[in-house]
Amino acid sequence: MLITHDTRCALDTVVDLVNTVPDDDTTTDGLVDVPALGDFVRRHEISDVGVLSDLDLAAVRKVRGRFAEVFAAPDARAAAGVINDLVAAAGTTPRLTDHDGYDWHVHYFAPGASVADHLAADCGMALAFFVVAGEQERLRRCEAPDCRRAFVDLSRNRSRRYCDSRTCGNRLHVAAYRARRKEATG
Numbered sequence: 638m639l640i641t642h643d644t645r646c647a648l649d650t651v652v653d654l655v656n657t658v659p660d661d662d663t664t665t666d667g668l669v670d671v672p673a674l675g676d677f678v679r680r681h682e683i684s685d686v687g688v689l690s691d692l693d694l695a696a697v698r699k700v701r702g703r704f705a706e707v708f709a710a711p712d713a714r715a716a717a718g719v720i721n722d723l724v725a726a727a728g729t730t731p732r733l734t735d736h737d738g739y740d741w742h743v744h745y746f747a748p749g750a751s752v753a754d755h756l757a758a759d760c761g762m763a764l765a766f767f768v769v770a771g772e773q774e775r776l777r778r779c780e781a782p783d784c785r786r787a788f789v790d791l792s793r794n795r796s797r798r799y800c801d802s803r804t805c806g807n808r809l810h811v812a813a814y815r816a817r818r819k820e821a822t823g
């Protein structure tokens with residue numbers, strides 16, 4: 638499928654957003670306060686968001702929860718239901734743009750949208766096109782036992798099972814290797 642620069646950015650953003658949720662009680666929320674949200678906004682170059690408040694933080698956390706549901710969705714229909722809700726609640730204004738030297742593409746967030754609505758509209762539409770392209774199953778959760786981080790499998794044969802953020806794949810390879818060796822040596 639064709640993945641434009643904005644789709645790619647939106648996918649990176651939504652994966653990062655979902656993965657700000659703490660894994661367990663010992664890690665802190667990646668969106669713990671308004672400055673943390675500010676860092677997130679700058680890191681992903683989310684434009685036109687204005688001054689951030691506690692209301693923005695609460696709204697973004699809520700949207701984050703819905704996006705987590707998309708990555709946990711068992712099939713396209715379940716994902717579509719969540720995406721439809723998200724995009725409808727955000728309101729969208731499709732607008733052609735060729736900002737910053739990029740080819741023509743469409744932005745979905747409405748002018749003056751809050752950061753939560755901006756994320757819901759643009760990331761929601763990026764995920765919508767994934768479903769349209771029959772690629773919903775690429776939106777995955779890491780299968781390592783103690784991980785479950787979200788990632789997008791962009792491998793050709795859709796074979797990726799682990800995220801790369803904590804080298805889960807390597808960790809499991811090592812575990813499997815040790816198990817085999819233990820068996821071999823009895």
Ligand SMILES: [Zn+2]
Nearest residue numbers: 643736742744
């Ligand atoms: Zn753009």
Ligand SMILES: [Zn+2]
Nearest residue numbers: 779784800805
């Ligand atoms: Zn993982």
